[in-house]
Amino acid sequence: MKYAVSDSLVITKRQLLQLIRVPEVLIFSTIQPVMFVLLFRYVFGGSISTGIPGVDYVQLLMPGIFVQTVAFTLAGTAVGLAEDMQKGLIDRFRSLPISRAAVVFGRTLGDGALNIVVLSVMGLAGFLVGWRPSSGLFNVVLGFVFLLLFGFSMAWVGVLIGLSVKSARVANAAVFIAVFPLTFLSNAFAPTTGMPKALQYFAEWNPVSTMVAGCRELFGLQNIFGVTANSWPSQNPLEMSLIYMVIIMAIFIPLSVRKYINTASK
């Protein structure tokens, strides 16, 4: 077990090498969120009022798109692992004298690291279209750390999906069905007050909403979206987000590692 960390890092390095050898992956996983920034900024930006004088839509939008993007980390994780399974790479890894958790830890670390690049490019794109966080460098960095942590914990959900489905294509479809509604049934892009009452409650407790609200706070905005009641998650979005991340990891890390160990032993 003394090699657990270095084994994981070798796997992470493999993923980063893949990005160098096939740069298209990185290019496209960056273009998509940037495209979202531009679309939302210019399509909805004009028609959605923030209700706060002096604050335009892009200030509220950026944290929303950041969270949506890192939530989709699990897509890359799930598809990548499903592909490795399909191609027999997981078999090879399993025949090596490496730590049993290394392959999945290395994978989630690698996907987490990819988010650093994606978030940087998105932040820059946001800046170019008028996003100006007003909370000072420390809080902005803290916001990004929060986002990276959220991406890392979502990657663990992706591990379980990737190891459970039969092919990469299924993984991709499954992830979209699960994550897309989650990011839209939230305060990310529009106020939740326009939703039917039941959905408002859902949106309020949705981890995506608490993440978005938390990031808005860290980027210097008043928490004004998504409050349907003076509930605990809407009052304490950062704390609630941390709790969600701990819960997600506490559930999915052991499940994923176990799944990896048992996958081919069926």
Added chain:
Amino acid sequence: MRRVKSVIAENLVKTYDKGKVRALNGLSLDVEEGTVLGVLGPNGAGKTTTVRILATLLTPDSGHATVAGIDVIKDPDRVREVIGLSGQYAAVDETLTGWDNLVMFSRLYHLSPSHSKKRAEELLEQFSLTDAAKRPIRTYSGGMRRRLDLAASLIVKPKILFLDEPTTGLDPRGRQEMWGVIEGLVKDGTTLLLTTQYLEEADQLADEIAVIDNGTVIARGTSDELKRQVGGERLEIVAETQDLKKVTAIVEKISGGKVLVEESARRVSAPVSTGSKALIDAARALDDESIHPLDIGLKRPSLDDVFISLTGHAAEDKKEEEVVDPRARKRKKK
């Protein structure tokens, strides 16, 4: 001299789909240290399942197996330290280069970074892949890919190597190259368990052959022993139709056994026990009668004959393309 058994499998049973599909049905085999066992059987006979159990990727429902004296079920981690596995489907990262792959796998075998690079270089050289070192695997030919996959399983010079259908899907040239590589390894004393559905391959590479069908070993022995099981040599003469009667008489005299006359093929054959002497006698007798045969020879039974006589069906699946189809693999492995 009695040699150590490097691999022992006893009564392995493995079922899929809640017992509905019996992949292994009490399979037992062993491999002596420093020898090559060819596990020969058609698709779905249980070859891949056997290898996956021995390589600790799969747990059997019942039975017992050791590799290098280590129990594969109780102590899989230690087994992984002494084996190399190269599968039917090249399990390397296709997006990375050959060099990247070998360095990565070396690191995963816990070689130091500098040692890993040195080992990668050695292996690329050994497998004639130095020129392709910096190219992504997806640009490799089938044969190159297999060689790289094999190289990756030899990083720490394993005591025991499992090769699951190393040449399936390769063209004849790729197969020849792969055989050359495997023969080289065997010379160096690696214990090898090799599965194949090609009789020719087992004949060429294996010291001993275990024929499996429906999840059990139905025969084993050297290639010669197995051939003998089917029957010895046959004298075979092909001649013009008008000569067939005379030829039959000659063959009858030399053989003393039952003579088979195939009119349409203009072929007369019979079992002989005197080897090349029978051939010479036949040639002399034909010459005395001034008969010029179209073809004359001693025919040894091929492993194909062995397989058909043992199982009642041919070894190579009719649907060859199924083997290359990844969906077929899914079904086989599960």
